[in-house]
Amino acid sequence: MAQKTISRAVVKRLPRYYRYLGELMNDGVERISSRDLSGRMNITASQIRQDLNNFGGFGQQGYGYNVRHLYDEIGKILGLDRTYSVVIIGAGHLGQAIANYGNFERRGFVFRAMFDIRPELSGQILNGIPVYPTSMLETYLSKNPADIAALTLPKESAQEMTARLVAAGVRGIWNFAHVDLDVPEGIVVENVHLSESLMRISYRLNNPEGEEQGENG
Amino acid sequence: MAQKTISRAVVKRLPRYYRYLGELMNDGVERISSRDLSGRMNITASQIRQDLNNFGGFGQQGYGYNVRHLYDEIGKILGLDRTYSVVIIGAGHLGQAIANYGNFERRGFVFRAMFDIRPELSGQILNGIPVYPTSMLETYLSKNPADIAALTLPKESAQEMTARLVAAGVRGIWNFAHVDLDVPEGIVVENVHLSESLMRISYRLNNPEGEEQGENG
DNA sequence: TAGATTGTTAATCGATTAACAATC
DNA sequence: TAGATTGTTAATCGATTAACAATC
Numbered sequence: 001m002a003q004k005t006i007s008r009a010v011v012k013r014l015p016r017y018y019r020y021l022g023e024l025m026n027d028g029v030e031r032i033s034s035r036d037l038s039g040r041m042n043i044t045a046s047q048i049r050q051d052l053n054n055f056g057g058f059g060q061q062g063y064g065y066n067v068r069h070l071y072d073e074i075g076k077i078l079g080l081d082r083t084y085s086v087v088i089i090g091a092g093h094l095g096q097a098i099a100n101y102g103n104f105e106r107r108g109f110v111f112r113a114m115f116d117i118r119p120e121l122s123g124q125i126l127n128g129i130p131v132y133p134t135s136m137l138e139t140y141l142s143k144n145p146a147d148i149a150a151l152t153l154p155k156e157s158a159q160e161m162t163a164r165l166v167a168a169g170v171r172g173i174w175n176f177a178h179v180d181l182d183v184p185e186g187i188v189v190e191n192v193h194l195s196e197s198l199m200r201i202s203y204r205l206n207n208p209e210g211e212e213q214g215e216n217g
Numbered sequence: 218m219a220q221k222t223i224s225r226a227v228v229k230r231l232p233r234y235y236r237y238l239g240e241l242m243n244d245g246v247e248r249i250s251s252r253d254l255s256g257r258m259n260i261t262a263s264q265i266r267q268d269l270n271n272f273g274g275f276g277q278q279g280y281g282y283n284v285r286h287l288y289d290e291i292g293k294i295l296g297l298d299r300t301y302s303v304v305i306i307g308a309g310h311l312g313q314a315i316a317n318y319g320n321f322e323r324r325g326f327v328f329r330a331m332f333d334i335r336p337e338l339s340g341q342i343l344n345g346i347p348v349y350p351t352s353m354l355e356t357y358l359s360k361n362p363a364d365i366a367a368l369t370l371p372k373e374s375a376q377e378m379t380a381r382l383v384a385a386g387v388r389g390i391w392n393f394a395h396v397d398l399d400v401p402e403g404i405v406v407e408n409v410h411l412s413e414s415l416m417r418i419s420y421r422l423n424n425p426e427g428e429e430q431g432e433n434g
Numbered sequence: 435t436a437g438a439t440t441g442t443t444a445a446t447c448g449a450t451t452a453a454c455a456a457t458c
Numbered sequence: 459t460a461g462a463t464t465g466t467t468a469a470t471c472g473a474t475t476a477a478c479a480a481t482c
Contacts, residue, residue, distance in 0.1 A: 009449065011420055015413035019395065033463060042397075045463095046451050053465060061464040062458040079419035093317055097310035103395070103412055109419075148418055172418045178236065178320070180259075188421040190414055195320055196232035197407055201365055201389045202296035202325075203228055204405040226473065250439060262439095263475050270441060278440040279482040 010051050014078055016041070017051070021071040033064035083108040085146040087170075089161050090153030091116035091131045094176060098150055100127045112144060117157075134161075141168040148172040155179045227268050231295055233258065234268070238288040250281035300325040302363040304387075306378050307370030308333035308348045311393060315367055317344045329361060334374075351378075358385040365389040372396040 020041055024032060034052075038045035052058050052065075058073055059065045075081060086104075088095045091114040098104070099111045114131045116122060122133040132140055149165045151158050151173060158177035165173065172188040175181055181189050237258055241249060251269075255262040269275050269282075275290055276282045292298060303321075305312045308331040315321070316328045331348045333339060339350040349357055366382045368375050368390060375394035382390065389405040392398055398406050 005426060006424070007449075011417060014420065015410070015416040018416065019413070035463080044451060046453090047449090049464065049466085050450075057465065059464050060458060061456070062462045064463065077420065078416045079423040080416065084419060084422075093310045093314035097314050098411070100310055101411070104415060107412065107416070109415055147422065148415075172422050174415065174418060186425060188418055190418045190421075192409070192411065192414055193232070194315070194318070194409065195324065196236070197409055198321060198326055198365075198391065199232040199235065199295045199297065199324070200228060201391060201405055201407045202301060203231065203294070204407075205301075205364065205389050206296040207223070208403060209222060224473075252439080261475060263477090264473090266440065266442085267474075274441065276440050277482060278480070279438045281439065 006054050010054055013043075013051060014074055017048075018071065018074045018078060018080075021067055021074065024067045025071055029067050031064045031066055034059070036064075080108055083110055084148050084172075085144070086111050086148045086150060086174075087141070087146045088114040088129075088150045088152060089116075089134070089137075089165070090114075090151065091118075091121050091126060092152060095150065095152035096126055098152065099129050109148070112146065113140060115140075137164060138168050141165075141170070146170050148174060150174040150176065152176045223271050227271055230260075230268060231291055234265075235288065235291045235295060235297075238284055238291065241284045242288055246284050248281045249284055251276070253281075297325055300327055301365050301389075302361070303328050303365045303367060303391075304358070304363045305331040305346075305367045305369060306333075306351070306354075306382070307331075307368065308335075308338050308343060309369060312367065312369035313343055315369065316346050326365070329363060330357060332357075354381060355385050358382075358387070363387050365391060367391040367393065369393045 020037065034045040034048040038048055041048075049059070052070075055073070055077055058070050086109050088099055088111060095114055095116075099114060105111070111129055114126065114129055115134045115137055116131055117134045119133065121131045124131045147170065149161075149170045149172070151161060153161065155177040158175065158179050159181055162173055162175075162181045162183060166183060166187055171186070173181060173183065173190070175189055175191045176194070178193055178195055180191070183189055237254065251262040251265040255265055258265075266276075269287075272290070272294055275287050303326050305316055305328060312331055312333075316331060322328070328346055331343065331346055332351045332354055333348055334351045336350065338348045341348045364387065366378075366387045366389070368378060370378065372394040375392065375396050376398055379390055379392075379398045379400060383400060383404055388403070390398060390400065390407070392406055392408045393411070395410055395412055397408070400406055
């Protein structure tokens with residue numbers, strides 16, 4: 001599955017391809033050319049072909065790309081052909097929002113448990129997901145290994161929780177806290193720094209540019 | 218305030234500089250060199266100097282940068298020297314999570330109102346913010362103009378709401394819905410596509426790279 | 435003054451776009 | 459076969475890093 005190393009810029013675009021192909025599939029479209037897709041996605045056809053060819057030739061000259069095939073292949077590249085166990089650390093609104101969002105489960109991300117230090121929350125079942133006290137984290141994970149942890153807690157405890165999670169075998173950290181985390185090599189950290197996102201809006205409101213939408217996370 | 222056009226890559230890094238400088242300030246650090254800062258932030262000193270010089274010389278040879286001064290200047294560049302009125306469209310967990318997060322207000326983003334189509338929500342006050350029915354949007358905005366709208370609603374209604382918001386004078390859209398929005402020129406859209414962020418984690422779990430943390434949003 | 439560190443130019447590296455021969 | 463469109467190489471553009479003279 002892992003051929004030559006794929007550039008960060010390409011990886012960033014893959015989920016967007018996946019989304020557009022999913023929509024095309026839903027609309028019953030069977031084939032699409034890089035040119036048509038480029039029109040819809042607002043990127044160049046050249047970039048699409050260049051991107052896809054990182055993974056091998058999915059297309060056919062004179063025909064284009066088979067939508068379903070390409071969708072499946074990108075899904076595999078993204079690792080969506082398996083499931084991932086996810087725990088949520090911090091059962092506040094943000095944690096619940098994530099737990100609640102059904103589309104993640106559809107893609108294979110299964111939310112198993114939430115953890116919170118607030119005693120009044122533990123024992124509850126929120127949106128079908130049990131909340132445990134943070135003190136139970138290691139015990140829980142030793143019996144129910146998790147692939148990914150979402151950190152939806154105050155930044156003060158993010159680093160400490162990360163260390164505990166990594167020690168307990170979690171390999172991916174989805175970090176919503178406003179800190180940069182130190183992790184051992186091999187551990188994946190994906191940051192969602194909402195306040196930075198918001199500041200980019202204020203910047204752009206005050207400094208009009210050409211066009212284009214903002215980045216995503 | 219707007220000199221030559223600043224590259225997207227630089228703008229993306231500005232909030233992170235701002236965050237690190239804020240922390241240094243809190244720690245009572247008065248001056249810092251690009252070299253020291255580069256060590257903390259894990260980027261090159263050269264890049265820091267290059268980035269900052271887009272906006273003019275904030276430093277002093279032989280001394281470095283005055284932390285407070287640089288913090289204030291980057292704040293101004295980011296447009297944080299004024300306040301922004303924000304409305305939230307969709308009063309679910311995600312909307313409430315955002316409304317709830319006090320740090321945004323500290324930076325000048327003031328959440329004024331939430332809107333939701335669910336009749337049982339309107340009339341309520343959630344975290345001190347009133348929830349109105351979506352039908353009231355135009356009436357409300359004509360009396361209480363907003364700069365920014367956060368879209369925390371299902372993707373099906375995102376485009377329609379965007380059109381209404383833009384027509385009512387909103388200039389910045391913070392889009393949490395999983396669609397790309399069409400907007401007139403001059404309107405700022407900042408996407409936070411959480412599912413794409415999550416897929417990048419699964420990709421990276423299956424395709425180990427060298428190092429480095431994931432992008433943010 | 436000597437030492438430190440910036441501001442800035444030049445060199446390198448990487449990513450995007452253009453072009454076109456291969457081929458379905 | 460002729461037309462369409464890919465896969466891929468080459469050209470361009472942009473961003474990052476290195477180097478160093480200017481200067482505090």
